[in-house]
Amino acid sequence: MNKNDLISKVAEDAKLTKGEAGEAIEATLANIQKALMQGDDVRLVGFGTFSVGQRAASTGRDPRTGRAIDIPASKNAKFKAGKILKEAVNG
Structure with missing residues (x-):
């Protein structure tokens, strides 16, 4: 949809x-x-919760060269399904 x-x-x-x-x-x-x-956070009872997560800075690798690169810290939106939504999807 x-x-x-x-x-x-x-x-x-x-x-x-x-x-x-x-x-x-x-x-x-x-x-x-x-x-x-x-x-x-945005809590919609029975449906779920939208929240902001923190991703720590890390070191990664450039897949083409294999060289180490710094990946900065960032925030990301998260969603956790509520009980009623989980039951509806699974049942």
């Missing part, structure tokens, strides 16, 4: 226009992104 498919399904299920559903989804995603940028 891509974003347009999701917008269509939300519009249908919530009895909204595709435009309204698209705006709602865009606003939801933007607010999740803003919260993560501020270092906050």
